[in-house]
Amino acid sequence: MSDTPTDVQKRKANENRSEWIDALLSDRLAQFGVSVVFVLFVVAVFGPLVSPYSPAEQNMIHQLEAPSLVHPLGTDQLGRDVLTRLLHGSRLSLGIAVIVTTVRLVIGTAVGLVAGYAGGWIDEALMRLVDTLLAFPGIVLALVIAGILGPSLVNVMLALAVVGWASYARLVRSSVLSLREREFVTAARLLGRSRTHVTVRHLIPNIAAPVVVLATLDIGGVILGISGLSFLGLGAQPPTPEWGTMLASGRTYIRQAWWLVNAPGVCIMITVLGFNILGDCLRDRLSPAQSNQIEKL
Structure with missing residues (x-):
């Protein structure tokens, strides 16, 4: 008995999935990116649960203490444990980045x-x-929108979401223009399939890979955008433990308490680096045409 088109499509999907997994497992750079992202999500989910301190509780007796066994990353100007605030900030930053x-x-x-x-x-x-939308620098447009709406984490999320969807639209459109002329789409239309059926069964599965790669690369940029706008006072407001806000409040004490700036700065750098490496490795596993499309965005 010959395979039906659906069986062939499922078998090809399983083969592609297996190739992606094998490629990631065989690429050490990809393994590093996966490890960083995995650790970050584990820390974001479970870190705040195991921390013995409150991210907002002030203790002026222990203000600006250097890193020690009691406070591994020191304390801030209000005596709050920096490591605890970083752990809570990771949940906030990653959660917002995924939502946006x-x-x-x-x-x-x-x-x-x-x-x-x-x-x-x-x-x-x-x-x-x-x-x-693409004619304007994204962060500048987000800055204008957030400034008009007022300082708020919700407004920053809205501003970043509004200015960032255009890249996905251009990538998806270019893929659909190519796919709609392919034989399997033409055959589905000749069989009387509806546009919804063709879109769901044939177009979306074939554009999923480049879109996921673009989203992986985009998360790092969103985290930078959130941190940057919060650093300027338009995003999260004190005492919210957000990495950009922590950078802004710690810059005043950079000479006497270097850990206040270095700790959130390193967290932002590692997070963005992990997502960028993972996205680059996934992109390299796509066809050259799809890879070039993503690089242009």
């Missing part, structure tokens, strides 16, 4: 699918909107 990236992905994918599959004036109108 998910919103970007959903909006951008939806716009790209509609533009690429519908074509005509709809495609033209949506792509002009995308071009307009």
Whole structure:
């Protein structure tokens, strides 16, 4: 008995998944990226639960204490344990980054699918909107939006989500324009399949890989954006233990308490580096055409 098209599609999907796993396991740089991301998520989920201190409780007796066995990363100007605040900040930063990236992905994918599959004036109108957003530096536009809405972590999330979905839309549209001329899409249309069926069963599975890679690379950029806007006073407000806010409050004491700036700065650097390495390794496993598309965004 010959395999049905569905069976062939499932077998190819399993083969591709196996190739990706084997590629990641055989690439030491990819292993490093996976390890960093895994450790960060473990720390974000379980770190605050095991910390013996409160991230907001002040103790002026122990203010600006250097790193020690009691406080491995020292204390801040209000006597709060820096390590505890970093652990709580990791949950906040990673959680917000995942939420913002998910919103970007959903909006951008939806716009790209509609533009690429519908074509005509709809495609033209949506792509002009995308071009307009991409014409402005993302962080500058987010800064303007956050400044207008006012200092708030929610407003920063909204600003970063609004300015970041255009890259996903452009990537998805270019992929859909190529896929809609392929034989399996043409065959599905000739069989009378609806646009929803073609989109869900044929287009989305084939654009998932480059979109996931772009999202992985994007998380690091979102964390930088959140930290940067919080550092400028537009994001999280004290005493919220957010990495950018910790940098802003610690810069006053940088000469006498170097750990206040170094600790959150190193956390931001390692987090962004881990996601970028993982995204680069995943991108290198794609076809050259898809890899080039992602590099241009």
